[in-house]
Amino acid sequence: MNIATRLAPDRRLVTSFIDGAAAATGPGTLIEVIDPATEQVVGELREADAGEVGQAVAAARRAFDTGPWPRMSSDERKAILYRIRDVILQHRDELLALEVMNTGLPVASVAWQVSRAAANFEMFADVASTLAGQTFTQDPRYLTYVTREPKGVAALIAPWNAPLALASMRIATCIAFGNTCVLKPSEYTPHSILRMVELCHVAGLPNGVLNLVNGRGHVTGESLVSHPGIDMVGFTGGSETGRSIMAAAGRNLKPCILELGGKSASIVFDSADLDQAIDGTLMGIFSNNGQQCLAGSRILIQRSVADRYIDAFTRRARAIRIGNPLDPNTEMGPLAFRRHMERVLSFADIARAEGGEILTGGKRAEGFDAGYYVEPTIVLAKDNEARVCQEEIFGPFASLVLFDDPEEAVAIANASAFGLVSYVWSNDLAVTMKASRDIRAGTIWVNTPMMRELRAPFGGYKESGIGRDGMSSSADFFTELKTTSIPYGRIAIPRIGLGG
Numbered sequence: 001m002n003i004a005t006r007l008a009p010d011r012r013l014v015t016s017f018i019d020g021a022a023a024a025t026g027p028g029t030l031i032e033v034i035d036p037a038t039e040q041v042v043g044e045l046r047e048a049d050a051g052e053v054g055q056a057v058a059a060a061r062r063a064f065d066t067g068p069w070p071r072m073s074s075d076e077r078k079a080i081l082y083r084i085r086d087v088i089l090q091h092r093d094e095l096l097a098l099e100v101m102n103t104g105l106p107v108a109s110v111a112w113q114v115s116r117a118a119a120n121f122e123m124f125a126d127v128a129s130t131l132a133g134q135t136f137t138q139d140p141r142y143l144t145y146v147t148r149e150p151k152g153v154a155a156l157i158a159p160w161n162a163p164l165a166l167a168s169m170r171i172a173t174c175i176a177f178g179n180t181c182v183l184k185p186s187e188y189t190p191h192s193i194l195r196m197v198e199l200c201h202v203a204g205l206p207n208g209v210l211n212l213v214n215g216r217g218h219v220t221g222e223s224l225v226s227h228p229g230i231d232m233v234g235f236t237g238g239s240e241t242g243r244s245i246m247a248a249a250g251r252n253l254k255p256c257i258l259e260l261g262g263k264s265a266s267i268v269f270d271s272a273d274l275d276q277a278i279d280g281t282l283m284g285i286f287s288n289n290g291q292q293c294l295a296g297s298r299i300l301i302q303r304s305v306a307d308r309y310i311d312a313f314t315r316r317a318r319a320i321r322i323g324n325p326l327d328p329n330t331e332m333g334p335l336a337f338r339r340h341m342e343r344v345l346s347f348a349d350i351a352r353a354e355g356g357e358i359l360t361g362g363k364r365a366e367g368f369d370a371g372y373y374v375e376p377t378i379v380l381a382k383d384n385e386a387r388v389c390q391e392e393i394f395g396p397f398a399s400l401v402l403f404d405d406p407e408e409a410v411a412i413a414n415a416s417a418f419g420l421v422s423y424v425w426s427n428d429l430a431v432t433m434k435a436s437r438d439i440r441a442g443t444i445w446v447n448t449p450m451m452r453e454l455r456a457p458f459g460g461y462k463e464s465g466i467g468r469d470g471m472s473s474s475a476d477f478f479t480e481l482k483t484t485s486i487p488y489g490r491i492a493i494p495r496i497g498l499g500g
């Protein structure tokens with residue numbers, strides 16, 4: 001199937017979507033959208049300038065100040081969010097095709113991500129509709145109660161590596177609590193997101209609650225996050241970008257929730273079920289074409305099992321089926337865009353220069369006329385100080401480091417600027433318990449590849465982020481707490497100002 005030819009001419013151009021309608025075609029810069037599997041131009045987006053961003057923020061503000069959404073009962077909002085879930089699932093194939101066309105991710109992994117997008121809306125509808133309040137009676141003459149109110153208008157910035165799953169997470173956590181927002185997806189992956197935004201309106205989301213602006217980060221993104229009319233910023237993406245977004249938001253004293261990069265340690269102890277650890281560490285680094293913040297990109301291996309592990313891991317990596325992302329048998333597709341592919345490949349030269357041994361890969365995959373295909377790459381690093389162990393590469397690039405005992409493994413895992421997740425492979429309970437206690441990361445997965453429990457807090461230590469997504473954590477970020485105290489009857493108030 002060549003989905004490039006399936007986009008109708010009127011679906012090629014992506015514009016802003018403001019107050020429930022596509023923005024009229026204006027003079028904005030046109031930016032080509034390229035299918036990374038074919039390198040063909042499959043559409044363009046018309047970049048929103050500061051003026052158009054202002055219109056989107058104004059629409060979100062109107063919807064917040066005077067629209068029905070923040071004033072609905074949580075059950076009414078829940079009914080609409082459930083309909084969004086249903087409409088997403090009804091349009092699964094269409095969303096899937098657009099997502100594959102924009103990202104180059106294998107169709108099998110995108111299928112899971114469309115389900116995840118639907119689950120995000122369901123999950124946060126449930127969370128918001130079951131929020132419990134608090135009461136206090138320290139002074140028995142009073143009832144003091146705490147209510148949660150929506151915080152306002154959010155700027156939401158989404159990445160390109162799993163656009164539907166991650167943008168929907170930001171949208172759902174924001175609007176479920178009665179807020180309104182302006183979303184800016186990545187300029188590389190606008191088509192699936194535009195369709196999802198349209199579908200949210202088909203499902204009955206009131207106009208102005210979810211507005212969309214498209215464009216590059218330094219143009220549309222910067223205008224949005226520095227706009228004085230927004231009340232908060234939600235961002236998923238790289239740590240450097242997170243730094244500038246937080247600085248821009250900070251100038252207006254706006255809070256941020258940042259889900260950033262990682263260089264997560266996947267630790268293979270000699271007490272592991274080695275076959276399972278090999279399956280899990282392969283998924284950890286090579287799934288989603290290696291483009292995941294939560295990738296297990298630093299694999300630490302206990303020296304006593306290193307030969308066996310490395311031999312099997314390398315053999316299996318070489319056997320990964322690279323190909324057309326629309327083929328259900330494909331295990332790895334192309335990287336998302338040319339500049340990113342070149343950056344990932346540059347780390348092979350860096351690895352060699354710093355004394356690492358490339359066990360496999362380090363070059364473009366052969367046999368393709370077009371597409372940003374890269375071979376699964378494995379480097380045995382000289383040590384954990386190497387740049388390939390310290391910098392987020394964000395591609396199918398595994399950096400291996402050896403260790404002798406559990407204490408050393410934890411020390412290496414922690415010797416990183418990042419702290420998003422860690423994977424622990426061991427059947428020794430004490431080893432797993434100590435590792436999970438001592439590793440400084442937001443999530444520890446023991447004997448399992450990525451497993452997202454959406455209710456639990458998810459986010460990073462250190463440069464991997466600020467704040468957490470999840471039940472109470474999302475509620476804390478996306479609502480204001482209001483304390484009200486009311487006496488049970490007329491109280492005696494000291495009478496001042498009666499003197500003469």
Ligand SMILES: NC(=O)C1=CN([C@@H]2O[C@H](COP(=O)(O)OP(=O)(O)OC[C@H]3O[C@@H](n4cnc5c(N)ncnc54)[C@H](O)[C@@H]3O)[C@@H](O)[C@H]2O)C=CC1
Nearest residue numbers: 158159185186216217221222237238241260261293392394
């Ligand atoms: N989920 C994650 O953790 C992701 C991590 N990355 C990491 O970041 C590196 C750089 O990739 P990029 O494509 O440059 O990702 P990025 O983090 O710059 O892009 C993510 C989003 O931020 C927007 N953006 C960029 N600069 C902005 C600004 N100043 N203000 C507001 N919005 C802005 C982009 O347009 C996009 O929508 C990758 O190599 C990878 O290491 C990239 C994407 C996702």
Ligand SMILES: O=C(O)/C=C/C=C(\O)C(=O)O
Nearest residue numbers: 161169291292293294452
């Ligand atoms: O599951 C989440 O909420 C976040 C996942 C983040 C990534 O997979 C990513 O950014 O790569």
